[in-house]
Amino acid sequence: MENINLFFFVIVKNITSFFGRIQLTKDSLSEITGLLPVIGYGMVIMSFIDFAYVIFPLQLQNPEWEINTITALTNNFWAFLIGLGFIFSRYFSDHEYDTRLLEVVFLRVMRWIILLMGIVILLFAPLVMLNTDRILKVVNNRIVEEQNNSLEQIAKVEQVLASNVSSEEIQLLARNINVSPEDLKLPTPQLKEKIQQNLMVAKQKIPQEAKQAQRQQKINRWKNSSRTVIGLMIIGLTCIIVWLKIGQAHI
Numbered sequence: 001m002e003n004i005n006l007f008f009f010v011i012v013k014n015i016t017s018f019f020g021r022i023q024l025t026k027d028s029l030s031e032i033t034g035l036l037p038v039i040g041y042g043m044v045i046m047s048f049i050d051f052a053y054v055i056f057p058l059q060l061q062n063p064e065w066e067i068n069t070i071t072a073l074t075n076n077f078w079a080f081l082i083g084l085g086f087i088f089s090r091y092f093s094d095h096e097y098d099t100r101l102l103e104v105v106f107l108r109v110m111r112w113i114i115l116l117m118g119i120v121i122l123l124f125a126p127l128v129m130l131n132t133d134r135i136l137k138v139v140n141n142r143i144v145e146e147q148n149n150s151l152e153q154i155a156k157v158e159q160v161l162a163s164n165v166s167s168e169e170i171q172l173l174a175r176n177i178n179v180s181p182e183d184l185k186l187p188t189p190q191l192k193e194k195i196q197q198n199l200m201v202a203k204q205k206i207p208q209e210a211k212q213a214q215r216q217q218k219i220n221r222w223k224n225s226s227r228t229v230i231g232l233m234i235i236g237l238t239c240i241i242v243w244l245k246i247g248q249a250h251i
Helices: 002-019 026-033 035-055 063-092 101-162 167-176 188-249
Strands: none
Touching (some): 035 063, 063 101, 063 188, 101 167, 101 188
16 A cells, blocks of 8 residues: 555656756756757748749749749748847847857848848838739739620620521530530420520620629739738838847947
8 A cells, every 4th residue: 555655656746846847047048048049040041042942033024923922022031030030149148258250240231131121122012012903904804805705605606596597506506505404305496595595694694703703803812912011011110120229239
């Protein structure tokens, strides 16, 4: 019985020790935070590789490519800023004694690079809005063209029906416009009337579907572009604030 009690006592004690608080020394914490700049340099280098991968090959004057590229850069930029934050932690922690002249030069150069990036990123916002409008015009023109082509096809079928056509030709027209198998069994006059009814419905439906497609394209395009523009504004302002804060440090 005593052995069993001792066994459970040891288990409880180990569990309590495992989930209990421990006291870390200042040197231990300093060594852990000293890893942040190392991670930061890795993130910054990888971010530049990602930027190059997204940008090249260049397809300037292609609004679709420009928007997709800017959106991808916006999504990847936060890793770059976090990496810089890890690097700069060396200058504001217990590791300032370990700072090298090369790192100070890097910080001073990076400060102006950050400002330049922030300005360029802010200028990307109107470009995204302009390209979104350009793309929507192209998409709308394509939808209108498809609508006109469909209406032209309907007009040609109506012209054929208005002429003297055989029963076989009417059957062929019915199959081409996907008349139901039950309607295909109708007598020729009724089948012809059914085709005309279907064509009339299609003539009313096509413009409605075209307007719906245009409206959906507008919503989707501006929804994605608005998110990108907001991200650009936040990143651009963040870069300017970082530039100001580094300048205040007088490094």
